[in-house]
Amino acid sequence: MKKVFIPLVFFFGLVIFLAIGLNRDPREIPSPLIGKAAPAFNLVTLESDKTFSPEQMLGKVWMFNVWATWCVACREEHPVLVAFAEKNQVPIVGLSYKEIQPQDPAAKQSDAVKLQVARERSALWLQRHGNPYTTSVMDLDGRVGIQYGVYGVPETYVIDQQGVIRFKHVGAVTPQLLAEKILPLMQNLGKS
Amino acid sequence: MKYTCIFLMALCMGLVHAREAVSLVDDPIEEARLVHISQELRCLVCQNESLSSSRAELADDLRREVRDLIRANKSDQEIKDFLVSRYGDFVLYRPEVKPLTWVLWFGPFVVLLIAGIFLLVYLRQRRATVQPQVLSDNERARVEQLLKD
Amino acid sequence: MIPELGHFALILATVVALIQGVLPLTGTYLPSRTLQITLQSLARPMAILQCVLVACAFAALATAFLTNDFSVTYVAQHSNSLLPKPYQFAAVWGGHEGSLLLWVLLLAVWSMAVALFSKSLPLDMVARVLGVLGLISIGFLLFILITSNPFERLLPAALDGRDLNPLLQDPGLVIHPPMLYMGYVGLSVAFAFAVAALLSGRLDAAWARWSRPWTVIAWTFLTFGIGLGSWWAYYELGWGGWWFWDPVENASLMPWLVATALIHSLMVTEKRGSFKAWTVLLAIAAFSLSLLGTFLVRSGVLTSVHAFASDPKRGVFILVFLAVVVGSSLTLFAWRAPRVTLGGRMELVSRESFLLANSVLLVVATGAVLLGTIYPLIIDALNMGKLSVGPPYFNAVFAPLLVPTVFLMVPGSIARWREAKVSEIAYTLRFSGAAAVLLAIGLPFVLGGWSLGAMLGIFLGAWVGLGTLQQVVTRLRKPGRIGLSFWGQHTAHFGIAVLVVGITGVNSYEVERDVRMHVNDVVTIEPYSFQLKSLGEVTGPNYKAVRADVEVKRGNEVIETLHPEKRRYFSSAMAMTEAGIDTGFMRDLYVSLGEPLDDARTEWSMRVYYKPFVPWLWGGVLLMVLGGLFAALDRRYRA
Numbered sequence: 001m002k003k004v005f006i007p008l009v010f011f012f013g014l015v016i017f018l019a020i021g022l023n024r025d026p027r028e029i030p031s032p033l034i035g036k037a038a039p040a041f042n043l044v045t046l047e048s049d050k051t052f053s054p055e056q057m058l059g060k061v062w063m064f065n066v067w068a069t070w071c072v073a074c075r076e077e078h079p080v081l082v083a084f085a086e087k088n089q090v091p092i093v094g095l096s097y098k099e100i101q102p103q104d105p106a107a108k109q110s111d112a113v114k115l116q117v118a119r120e121r122s123a124l125w126l127q128r129h130g131n132p133y134t135t136s137v138m139d140l141d142g143r144v145g146i147q148y149g150v151y152g153v154p155e156t157y158v159i160d161q162q163g164v165i166r167f168k169h170v171g172a173v174t175p176q177l178l179a180e181k182i183l184p185l186m187q188n189l190g191k192s
Numbered sequence: 193m194k195y196t197c198i199f200l201m202a203l204c205m206g207l208v209h210a211r212e213a214v215s216l217v218d219d220p221i222e223e224a225r226l227v228h229i230s231q232e233l234r235c236l237v238c239q240n241e242s243l244s245s246s247r248a249e250l251a252d253d254l255r256r257e258v259r260d261l262i263r264a265n266k267s268d269q270e271i272k273d274f275l276v277s278r279y280g281d282f283v284l285y286r287p288e289v290k291p292l293t294w295v296l297w298f299g300p301f302v303v304l305l306i307a308g309i310f311l312l313v314y315l316r317q318r319r320a321t322v323q324p325q326v327l328s329d330n331e332r333a334r335v336e337q338l339l340k341d
Numbered sequence: 342m343i344p345e346l347g348h349f350a351l352i353l354a355t356v357v358a359l360i361q362g363v364l365p366l367t368g369t370y371l372p373s374r375t376l377q378i379t380l381q382s383l384a385r386p387m388a389i390l391q392c393v394l395v396a397c398a399f400a401a402l403a404t405a406f407l408t409n410d411f412s413v414t415y416v417a418q419h420s421n422s423l424l425p426k427p428y429q430f431a432a433v434w435g436g437h438e439g440s441l442l443l444w445v446l447l448l449a450v451w452s453m454a455v456a457l458f459s460k461s462l463p464l465d466m467v468a469r470v471l472g473v474l475g476l477i478s479i480g481f482l483l484f485i486l487i488t489s490n491p492f493e494r495l496l497p498a499a500l501d502g503r504d505l506n507p508l509l510q511d512p513g514l515v516i517h518p519p520m521l522y523m524g525y526v527g528l529s530v531a532f533a534f535a536v537a538a539l540l541s542g543r544l545d546a547a548w549a550r551w552s553r554p555w556t557v558i559a560w561t562f563l564t565f566g567i568g569l570g571s572w573w574a575y576y577e578l579g580w581g582g583w584w585f586w587d588p589v590e591n592a593s594l595m596p597w598l599v600a601t602a603l604i605h606s607l608m609v610t611e612k613r614g615s616f617k618a619w620t621v622l623l624a625i626a627a628f629s630l631s632l633l634g635t636f637l638v639r640s641g642v643l644t645s646v647h648a649f650a651s652d653p654k655r656g657v658f659i660l661v662f663l664a665v666v667v668g669s670s671l672t673l674f675a676w677r678a679p680r681v682t683l684g685g686r687m688e689l690v691s692r693e694s695f696l697l698a699n700s701v702l703l704v705v706a707t708g709a710v711l712l713g714t715i716y717p718l719i720i721d722a723l724n725m726g727k728l729s730v731g732p733p734y735f736n737a738v739f740a741p742l743l744v745p746t747v748f749l750m751v752p753g754s755i756a757r758w759r760e761a762k763v764s765e766i767a768y769t770l771r772f773s774g775a776a777a778v779l780l781a782i783g784l785p786f787v788l789g790g791w792s793l794g795a796m797l798g799i800f801l802g803a804w805v806g807l808g809t810l811q812q813v814v815t816r817l818r819k820p821g822r823i824g825l826s827f828w829g830q831h832t833a834h835f836g837i838a839v840l841v842v843g844i845t846g847v848n849s850y851e852v853e854r855d856v857r858m859h860v861n862d863v864v865t866i867e868p869y870s871f872q873l874k875s876l877g878e879v880t881g882p883n884y885k886a887v888r889a890d891v892e893v894k895r896g897n898e899v900i901e902t903l904h905p906e907k908r909r910y911f912s913s914a915m916a917m918t919e920a921g922i923d924t925g926f927m928r929d930l931y932v933s934l935g936e937p938l939d940d941a942r943t944e945w946s947m948r949v950y951y952k953p954f955v956p957w958l959w960g961g962v963l964l965m966v967l968g969g970l971f972a973a974l975d976r977r978y979r980a
Binding site (some may be wrong): 002004005007008011012014015017018019020021022023024026027028029030 | 618622625626629636640641642643644653656657660663664667668671672674675678679715717718719721722726727
Binding site (some may be wrong): 210211212213214215216217223231232234238239240241242245280281282283284285286287292293295296297299300301303304307308311312315316318319321 | 580582585587588644645646648683686687688689694697698701702704705706708709712713716720725726727728729730731732733734737738741742854855856857858859861862863864865872873935946947
């Protein structure tokens with residue numbers, strides 16, 4: 001091949017990559033935790049001061065859903081989750097992520113007050129919009145979220161009986177996603 | 193009376209006396225490490241900003257984590273590993289040198305080397321092929337004529 | 342009514358561009374001489390007419406902004422009735438659609454300039470050059486009309502606009518896009534000349550001489566535009582950073598690097614008839630990189646603080662346009678380039694070979710920037726993961742590549758054409774070289790500490806600075822008039838020396854203090870002290886701000902009072918920092934107001950910087966711009 005064709009070939013290679021790139025989302029971050037054990041934690045729940053840890057879910061296939069009352073997209077996905085939980089009887093554990101935001105007046109209060117306010121708000125919200133969660137853990141400072149690689153809300157994980165993360169979705173869960181990806185995955189895992 | 197005045201004056205001077213500003217952070221060395229490391233990390237929710245300069249909420253949280261790890265005497269590499277194991281390579285602004293990034297890191301220098309060799313070969317070849325043009329006597333006369341005009 | 346007229350003008354402009362793009366070029370292929378001349382003669386008037394029409398469209402959009410016509414969607418998105426009038430005008434190019442219209446306007450202006458200032462050009466060349474420019478215009482005009490119409494109506498009209506992004510409400514950022522676009526678009530002229538040369542088969546020294554002034558002017562604008570953007574980021578973003586290797590910044594740097602290589606390569610083609618194919622390829626590459634930059638900014642494939650709101654449909658259009666323009670020109674190149682004659686003889690060491698090395702180094706550096714910018718995209722496209730390539734990579738790879746490039750500037754401009762001796766060059770430069778080495782070893786200690794980077798930077802800056810001065814003095818001693826081209830070259834080269842010292846100084850010797858301040862607190866960076874005198878609230882036309890008065894003293898002498906602000910714009914709740922900067926010849930003193938640390942708002946976090954040599958950064962850029970202007974105005978190139 002003659003040397004003069006090198007620029008042309010190089011350019012077409014570039015165009016192909018750019019064309020593929022048009023269909024990708026440059027800000028979507030795949031999780032490196034898939035296939036790894038779900039990070040351990042011990043947090044109080046919305047309902048009581050008795051703590052919850054992922055250990056308690058060993059032997060079951062479950063969903064872990066990161067949400068907050070201030071999150072707009074969560075409101076969109078919430079009815080979907082409620083319907084899913086009802087129909088399929090799958091355990092969904094919620095992670096109430098940074099319910100008290102920094103600009104919130106309650107943010108300056110003591111931890112005990114913050115926890116109380118967060119619980120009240122979340123409980124009210126769940127009353128109004130439905131509660132798909134078997135329980136919801138309170139991650140007020142977002143540390144557990146960081147352990148799970150959370151960078152936005154809502155996010156959803158599927159964790160298997162051995163406590164290994166099998167799937168993560170960033171953004172609102174849609175009925176299509178549940179039907180095509182999550183439910184089949186959970187059923188598959190449930191069989192093995 | 194005199195002493196009251198002096199006392200009051202001294203009081204006033206004490207009140208107006210400029211104070212040296214306190215450093216914003218408790219431990220400048222720790223903070224310097226934080227800045228150094230976070231400049232090489234990406235703010236995950238921003239449109240291309242470093243963790244050091246971003247004001248996003250997640251950035252505050254991640255800086256807090258990094259600060260805790262610094263206080264726990266973790267090395268730079270350990271801190272980076274902590275974040276990469278949770279967020280992937282995307283969080284590093286300095287891509288790790290591994291087979292996946294060899295082309296990235298070494299490519300330009302390899303290309304430079306190859307280009308340099310090509311350049312030398314080209315110049316040598318060219319010197320051999322392009323003969324100096326010798327003017328014939330006729331042409332030389334014409335040149336002199338033109339130059340005189 | 343006026344927006345509709347503007348829209349109509351654009352449609353007419355597209356028709357005219359079609360005529361301009363197709364007919365004159367066709368005219369160059371027809372056998373009949375009269376037909377040839379008739380069609381080719383259409384080029385100039387069509388280019389002028391297109392410019393008038395696009396200018397009308399632009400004026401219509403500007404009118405919509407200046408009269409607060411919020412029934413136009415684009416105006417409602419980017420303007421506001423409280424926005425000061427100058428910014429209302431600048432808001433025309435504050436968003437995607439309007440900035441594209443600016444692009445097209447400047448393309449039409451450049452085309453008209455070529456039409457008017459090409460008296461010495463043969464008609465068929467004029468036809469080809471304007472024809473190519475016309476074809477490019479068609480692409481952009483169609484892009485606007487089909488996907489990005491700024492004249493779309495919003496019904497019912499908005500009561501008020503969303504306001505121009507507060508970041509853009511600044512004089513620096515008002516002229517940065519037009520200057521940058523003048524550069525990007527100007528490279529299309531060099532491109533058009535290159536393609537015209539390939540089409541005509543006439544690739545010779547004359548072509549290089551015609552191309553050169555257009556290329557130099559485009560380069561000058563691009564230099565100015567990039568410098569402005571960098572300066573703006575420096576004073577606006579609050580911590581004095583000036584280059585972030587953001588994809589959009591890289592998109593402006595790449596054409597600049599190649600344009601620099603192109604200017605130097607054109608010199609060789611003009612003087613010695615050599616490197617013709619390489620020069621043509623550089624001209625095609627420079628404009629291709631401009632188009633690539635347009636794609637990267639508007640398609641959403643890369644994340645950037647600069648990116649316009651993205652839309653995949655627009656991305657597809659630009660990509661297809663890019664593929665067609667660059668693909669066809671590279672095909673034309675592959676077809677025609679082998680027939681090009683070789684040109685004059687040159688030795689292994691000669692000015693030609695130095696300039697060729699300059700080309701190679703700049704192109705490799707461009708390649709490195711391109712690689713780093715799109716590597717994440719490539720890896721993602723190959724499904725091999727997601728990674729980021731940021732400043733640490735670019736600083737580690739780009740700087741080493743630029744060191745030899747800058748170094749060779751001096752011997753390269755001394756070397757004789759055709760044949761030069763290294764020993765002779767070294768001998769000529771013995772004093773400059775020795776002085777540069779001494780400065781590099783000694784100066785770092787004076788400035789505050791030794792580091793490899795500081796030494797290398799000072800050496801390169803002194804080497805180029807002294808080497809350039811030496812050449813100027815040597816030439817001044819000889820008789821004969823000195824052309825502007827000479828002054829241009831050496832001013833620009835000296836500008837690089839100043840720029841290198843500026844970068845080295847601020848990178849190696851900057852001092853930062855992060856403090857909490859109450860009124861009357863003092864922070865010291867020897868020998869300067871900064872005292873917070875008072876805090877107050879001010880109200881601007883469309884914002885409210887907290888303003889600090891900081892008195893800067895050197896020893897006991899008051900130098901200045903700086904007024905850093907923290908602004909909150911009414912329209913967007915975005916908090917903006919306005920730094921207080923005192924600029925001297927050798928340093929900047931930079932103060933930026935942070936956040937209140939207590940509820941009473943009496944204690945604030947502040948950042949105080951001592952930035953040595955930063956003014957040399959901007960000074961160096963201005964010298965380069967001046968150099969470009971001198972070079973472009975040289976008598977040899979005037980029509």
